[in-house]
Structures are given as structure tokens and as C-alpha cells.
Amino acid sequence: MKKSLLTVLGVIVVGAAGAAWIATRAPSSSFDAVAASGAPSDDLLAHGEYVARLADCVACHTTPEGKPFAGGLKMGTPLGAIFTTNITPDPETGIGNYSLADFDRAIRHGVAADGHRLYPAMPYPSYEKMSDDDVKALYAYFMSDVEPVVQANKASEIEWPLNMRWPLAFWNVVFTDGGVYQAKTSKDEMWNRGAYLVQGPGHCGSCHTPRGVVMNEKALDESGPEYLSGAVLDGWYAPSLRNDPNVGLGRWSEDDIYAYLKNGRNQHGVVFGSMVEAFNNSTQFMTDNDLKSIAHYLKSLPANAESTDVAWSYDPATADDLSKDVADNVPGARTYAANCAFCHGRDGRGKNEWIPPLAGVSSMLTPQAESAINVTLNGSMRVVSNGVPDAYRMPPYREHLSDQQMADVLTYARSAWGNTGDAVTAEEVAKLRSHTDPASIDVIILQMR
């Protein structure tokens, strides 16, 4: 009896010691033994700047009015709001004192130099796939070419005991893959480069992959069927990037994907919602080869097995009947004719690649109507391509249409021209109207991504 008690005690002690070790250890870095080297070469700095574009660091680590990379952007988590940090090389308030190994631990392992764990709002489960070369170049860029900014980090609004960070070490054990991207020999070079960019620095899954109950992305690569299968975040539905014909990229060619990421638009649509930021700050700066590799990789992802969608095809009846629908007071038809048709067309086809179609686009076909509602309420952000702002932009209809009018017109558009999206209710519109009103007490702030 005494002996078994001792055994149990022993197991507990060893277990606790192991757990404490996991919770407090600093993960090893491949740069631990690397001594600080001299001034970085121009090539290395250019490479680092490019990696910063790929990883779109600026999107979260900068506020709209703030200095680049000085942090301070508020992000929502289920536990309370957190703020992005200053990643400029200021020694006091930024990362100026970080060694390459410290930097690597933060980027790829989610551990800051003082040992505290980062929240996975920082996409280190994706960044850990980044190569040593890319991390090294990124470090050189941040240390040499980013302007130091003195700006203290803001404390998170998560309260004790939930603000303890050590449990994240266990989250990391369960929900990260562990390791740099390993090329698949069965695939060609282009596929591997695309997979690296999408899974690693590009962290596409942060928005496009659904998350589990503890905010973990349900898959981190193509081995999981839910990888990039679409998710709602920040009041937008980031659609599936798999090959489903209606809710995914099934009807897009590799050239279409390339054009979308390069120019922000193609015949299927124009970037809107959070994707505007990804385009403005990141994808348009990628090389043609990288963009084509991304397209190549995405087109290799199969449609969801349970997808029973019949591929959308255009039905001209709506365009022919619009005047009759207006006369017959079909709900939404008059609002469509007076507010939407001048740009998107009575035929729903938009105007070339400049004004997107509503016929056959995923926001009009997905069961999730968030993106359609949000863009109608709040309009679209400025798309800046090659330094030139777009000539045409969706205006906000927040003050113009009631919840019911907006629900009706979206229901009309989501069932017109062969579209098969579900009806939109006034309640759904009212909810998002409140969540996206800056004056509201329950406004949506950036979630993890």
C-alpha cells in the first residue's frame, strides 16, 4: 500500500516536473549558436523586406494612423482584447535587443525574449514553417531597415487568472506541427513553393481555415480536409480556397488566381473585406513566380468531399424580368434596380474586371451571408494597386437602407441569375449593423489572424 502510494506520488512529481519544464522552457532555435555577424548585405536586406511582405507583418503590427511596425492594434479574443506589439528595433519598447535566436523563438515558436508565451493571434503555427534563410533575412531587415519607434506596448485586457501565459505551452504541444516546411518529393518545385508560401509566411489559413473551440486552426496543411475550407472572422466570411465549384475556387483558373493576387481583381471579382489589406500590403508585392506557385498549389486542393454543389451556371431570366419584378413589387427588386443595377448591372455581371459581378460569386452562393451583408452595410475599402487607388468603390448603404430593405435586396441578389445563396433576414443585418458600428458597445475588433 505504502509502496503504491509512493509510486503514485512519484508519477505526480515527475509529471509535474515535466509539465513545468514544458511550460517554462525556451524552445531551442537553430540560431542558438550563431554569433552576431557584421553589417548585413544589401541582398539580405532586400530579401528580408520581401519576406516581411510575404508575411504581411505590417497588417497587424501597425495601426491606421500609427508608425509602421510600432504595434498597438486592438485584436479580440474570446478572453478579452489584446494589442499587437512594437516590432521596431527600439531597444526599450521594441525588439532592438533581440538576438537572431530570440527573434526566431518569437516568430516560429511563439515565445518572446523575456520568456512569455505569445498568443496565437500571432500566426506562429504558420510561421514556424518558414525557412532558416527567410527568418534570418527578416531579422536583418527589421534590425537594419525598419525605423525604430519609441512606443510602449499596451497591456492586454485579459484578466487574471486567464491572463497567465504558461498554459499556451501546452496549446503549442497540441496544435502546432513543429518544424520548418519540408518539400514533398512527390510534388514539383512550383507546388512546393506555393505550399510553403500559403502555409508558412502567407498564413492564409489564419483567415480561411475554420478554427476549433480553443481558436486552433483545424488544419495547417493540405492533409486536413478543413484546410482553407472557409471561415467567418471579423464579420467577414473568408471563402474556401479549395476547389469547390461554388463556394471555393473551382471555377477559377490558375491565371485567374494569379491576376486576383497581382491586380486585386479578375473577371470573377475584386478584393473586398479583409482581403483588401492582404492585397494592398502583401500579395501585389509578390513576384510573378511566387504568385503563380500559390495559384498552382491552391488548385491542387480538392473540393470538400461532402460538397454536393452543382456548379453554378448563369441564368438570364432575372435580367429579362427585372422591370417586371419591380412592377410586381418582388421584395428587393426595386431596391436592386435603384441602387445596385447601375454598377453591378441588371444582368448581375458587373463591368468587365472593374466592377465585380454578383452573378456566380461566392459571397452570393455561400450559406454564410456575412460578407454580402458587411460590404453592403459598410462598403469596400480603397484598393490601391501599383500606388493608384481604384476608380470604383462600393459605397456604404448603412444610412441608406433599412435592415429589411437590405435583407430583401440581398435575398434577391442571392437568388438571381442562377445564384443559390440562402435568404438573408433583417435580424442578421441588424446584428452585423450593430457589430460594425464604431459607436456600438459590441463592435467587432480584429480577431486572431
Add this chain to the structure above:
Amino acid sequence: MKLSINNEVHDVEADGDTPLLWVIRDNLGLTGTKYGCGLAQCGACSVMVDGVVTRSCVTPIDSVEGREITTIEAIENDPVGKRVVEKWVEYQVPQCGYCQSGQVMAATALLRETQNPTEDDVAAAMVNLCRCGTYNAIHAAVKDLAGEKGGA
């Protein structure tokens, strides 16, 4: 790019995404068409493309290549447009006049499509904004045109 405007073909040097309104006003000097909101909300920039009322501020020129564009300058060459202008004069519709070329375009396009529009048809088609509030006069003129014997 070649654009056919008021039955005349113009060779226009502009990018495909240039709004038609800019080309009409700035390149061709046809300033009867007005810039209002630039967002397809007000209708001041209305022209007709193949007889259908179109807001030129949100119309990239590469989407109207090869189609017939009619602006207010040529509206009286259209028999329906001519009658609309006559009624506009008879009812003394305009006040400041800024929105009126768009209003005339909207009325002409309506009456070309529907000879005897109902109240509902008129309400659905005449959605251009007017800061002076000439809506009652517009309504009276269009109602008169809508009831014309033998159609407008």
C-alpha cells in the same frame, strides 16, 4: 479606343478603366452631363447606352466600346427626348438645373421602354436626386408624358 457618342465616333486616348463621365466632359468637352457624387447614387451623370439609362461616373469606357452613347447634348435628336424637353419647358421643371440633364435622361429612357408607365413605373425609374426639390414638377411633367395619347 473608339467610342460612339451622339452618332459620332471619337477616338479616345484613355485607360480602359477611365469613367465614361471623365471622357465625355474632359476629353470631349461635352459638359452638359454633370458630376454629382461619383458613386452612382445621385444620377446627375446619367447618359443613355443603347437607350438604357446608365450612370457614366461608374461606367468604365472599355465596357461601352462599340455601343451607342447618347448625352444630353443630343437628346432632342431622339423623338421621345424631344417631347420630354418640351414638357420640361412647359412645366418649368428646373431650378438650379444641375441635376436636370440626368433627370431628362431618366425620363427619356423610361418612356422609350414603357410608353404609358404607371405610377409605380415612374416611382421606380425616376430615382435621381434633386437638391432643389423639383420632384413635384418632375412628377407632373412625367405624368403628363405618360398619359399622352398614343403613348409618348
